[in-house]
Amino acid sequence: xxxxxxxxxxxxxxxxxxxxxxxxxxxxxxxxxxxxxxxxxxxxxxxxxxxxxxxxxxxxxxxxxxxxxxxxxxxxxxxxxxxxxxxxxxxxxxxxxxxxxxxxxxxxxxxxxxxxxxxxxxxxxxxxxxxxxxxxxxxxxxxxxxxxxxxxxxxxxxxxxxxxxxxxxxxxxxxxxxxxxxxxxxxxxxxxxxxxxxxxxxxxxxxxxxxxxxxxxxxxxxxxxxxxxxxxxxxxxxxxxxxxxxxxxxxxxxxxxxxxxxxxxxxxxxxxxxxxxxxxxxxxxxxxxxxxxxxxxxxxxxxxxxxxxxxxxxxxxxxxxxxxxxxxxxxxxxxxxxxxxxxxxxxxxxxxxxxxxxxxxxxxxxxxxxxxxxxxxxxxxxxxxxxxxxxxxxxxxxxxxxxxxxxxxxxxxxxxxxxxxxxxxxxxxxxxxxxxxxxxxxxxxxxxxxxxxxxxxxxxxxxxxxxxxxxxxxxxxxxxxxxxxxxxxxxxxxxxxxxxxxxxxxxxxxxxxxxxxxxxxxxxxxxxxxxxxxxxxxxxxxxxxxxxxxxxxxxxxxxxxxxxxxxxxxxxxxxxxxxxxxxx
Numbered sequence: 001x002x003x004x005x006x007x008x009x010x011x012x013x014x015x016x017x018x019x020x021x022x023x024x025x026x027x028x029x030x031x032x033x034x035x036x037x038x039x040x041x042x043x044x045x046x047x048x049x050x051x052x053x054x055x056x057x058x059x060x061x062x063x064x065x066x067x068x069x070x071x072x073x074x075x076x077x078x079x080x081x082x083x084x085x086x087x088x089x090x091x092x093x094x095x096x097x098x099x100x101x102x103x104x105x106x107x108x109x110x111x112x113x114x115x116x117x118x119x120x121x122x123x124x125x126x127x128x129x130x131x132x133x134x135x136x137x138x139x140x141x142x143x144x145x146x147x148x149x150x151x152x153x154x155x156x157x158x159x160x161x162x163x164x165x166x167x168x169x170x171x172x173x174x175x176x177x178x179x180x181x182x183x184x185x186x187x188x189x190x191x192x193x194x195x196x197x198x199x200x201x202x203x204x205x206x207x208x209x210x211x212x213x214x215x216x217x218x219x220x221x222x223x224x225x226x227x228x229x230x231x232x233x234x235x236x237x238x239x240x241x242x243x244x245x246x247x248x249x250x251x252x253x254x255x256x257x258x259x260x261x262x263x264x265x266x267x268x269x270x271x272x273x274x275x276x277x278x279x280x281x282x283x284x285x286x287x288x289x290x291x292x293x294x295x296x297x298x299x300x301x302x303x304x305x306x307x308x309x310x311x312x313x314x315x316x317x318x319x320x321x322x323x324x325x326x327x328x329x330x331x332x333x334x335x336x337x338x339x340x341x342x343x344x345x346x347x348x349x350x351x352x353x354x355x356x357x358x359x360x361x362x363x364x365x366x367x368x369x370x371x372x373x374x375x376x377x378x379x380x381x382x383x384x385x386x387x388x389x390x391x392x393x394x395x396x397x398x399x400x401x402x403x404x405x406x407x408x409x410x411x412x413x414x415x416x417x418x419x420x421x422x423x424x425x426x427x428x429x430x431x432x433x434x435x436x437x438x439x440x441x442x443x444x445x446x447x448x449x450x451x452x453x454x455x456x457x458x459x460x461x462x463x464x465x466x467x468x469x470x471x472x473x474x475x476x477x478x479x480x481x482x483x484x485x486x487x488x489x490x491x492x493x494x495x496x497x498x499x500x501x502x503x504x505x506x507x508x509x510x511x512x513x514x515x516x517x518x519x520x521x522x523x524x525x526x527x528x529x530x531x532x533x534x535x536x537x538x539x540x541x542x543x544x545x546x547x548x549x550x551x552x553x554x555x556x557x558x559x560x561x562x563x564x565x566x567x568x569x570x571x572x573x574x575x576x577x578x579x580x581x582x583x584x
Contacts, residue, residue, distance in 0.1 A: 059373035072351025074320035089327035097326025122307035157295030186212035207471035228268035239473030333390035346401030389551035408480035427481035432496035432535035439497025444476035488568035
């Protein structure tokens with residue numbers, strides 16, 4: 001045994017030396033990270049200090065003023081908005097964001113105003129239908145007239161075909177020429193393991209998947225060859241009242257201009273109120289609640305309604321060239337400046353309704369004059385930095401979000417810069433006007449490593465990131481970041497949280513519920529005397545920190561495992577074809 005003592009001692013000494021070496025390396029790494037953080041803070045301080053509530057309010061008031069006529073695409077309000085944003089970006093010394101030397105990207109749209117008539121017949125009765133209080137109906141086929149006559153009506157549950165879940169609401173039924181009636185959102189399938197909860201293995205559990213989004217339901221209807229597709233509106237779980245739909249679908253709408261005039265779309269896309277659906281089904285001898293219960297079962301089969309639908313739609317069409325506004329802050333690193341972090345906010349709102357008495361302007365102060373003002377505020381802040389970011393920053397104000405995310409869709413499908421060189425998108429839609437919060441809500445929580453960067457930034461404000469409270473409402477699919485995500489670009493959409501500082505526990509919920517009920521997409525969405533934009537200031541500072549960090553970190557942000565966009569991103573990064581852009 002004594003002969004082994006020197007060897008044992010040697011091993012012990014080596015272990016001590018290795019531990020000491022590891023400790024030194026760890027301490028050096030910590031010191032390096034601390035030094036880097038300190039350097040970042042020093043570089044960012046002038047930028048952070050430049051973000052103020054007064055500036056956000058000033059810009060919001062301009063964009064939400066009556067002079068801008070509600071900022072509808074294709075109107076004088078668009079001209080005023082685009083001119084204002086271009087002036088702002090030029091005054092900040094930013095470069096034109098379009099490689100053609102301009103601050104705009106032309107977005108070809110078709111405006112269409114539907115004048116529908118509809119008749120339902122069931123059980124020998126004619127169901128009275130008033131537009132738009134009972135129903136709305138449009139056609140996205142760019143033709144002057146559409147007619148659907150005495151089309152058989154079929155209830156198809158949630159209207160979903162999802163092979164990965166073993167789910168098919170059509171069960172092989174040929175619906176060509178028929179009118180299909182569907183429920184909104186994903187099927188809320190009860191958990192077999194825990195009463196009162198949803199099955200997390202099906203359709204994301206509580207969280208909505210794209211199958212629950214209304215756009216998907218019309219897409220599958222077109223694929224199946226239906227003549228018309230009707231969605232039954234429910235405020236819960238849809239997350240918005242019927243008036244949001246009737247208010248926007250009853251006026252001019254838009255889509256991106258395509259060579260086939262959208263003739264591959266279902267000919268009629270419609271919504272009906274819950275009350276009207278109950279009346280229709282009752283006349284057809286059906287019970288809506290019983291149908292809803294059947295529709296959450298995997299063995300659900302389509303139910304013929306012994307009813308017919310007739311639609312006639314006159315379509316007023318006009319082609320317009322709307323505009324995204326884009327400015328660039330070129331990166332400081334010669335190797336990385338051809339890579340981009342993109343901030344987005346939509347500049348458009350609902351415009352002006354000249355048929356109304358009195359107030360006619362949908363000012364859209366919170367939605368989204370505030371977010372657009374925040375975009376300009378961030379652009380100004382980046383110009384104040386002592387050390388410019390290594391990668392380039394794009395500030396992209398997109399058109400026609402209210403018409404179906406069309407401006408961001410057009411950019412994502414016709415990028416000015418390669419998407420495989422676009423490292424991240426950070427989106428802003430409606431800033432916080434109710435004051436500082438202790439938390440930050442991530443819409444689509446768990447999707448990307450951008451959340452990790454956000455969490456680190458939030459810690460500097462003694463805040464935490466949390467998931468959204470109602471993922472079933474599908475907010476992730478309802479703002480411009482989604483179009484980037486669909487193309488594989490990691491995207492972050494975050495908002496102020498639900499725990500207000502120095503306020504009652506239910507303060508934020510009451511404020512948000514009140515805004516949704518009283519002002520969202522209504523004439524009353526105007527700048528309020530009670531606005532407190534200090535929370536917006538905190539949020540913009542977070543977004544600045546996240547963008548700056550991403551612009552300076554060698555590794556790209558990533559989608560997390562299991563996320564539906566991960567494969568698309570990996571394919572994009574591996575494909576040199578994605579390095580091309582369209583000359584615009």
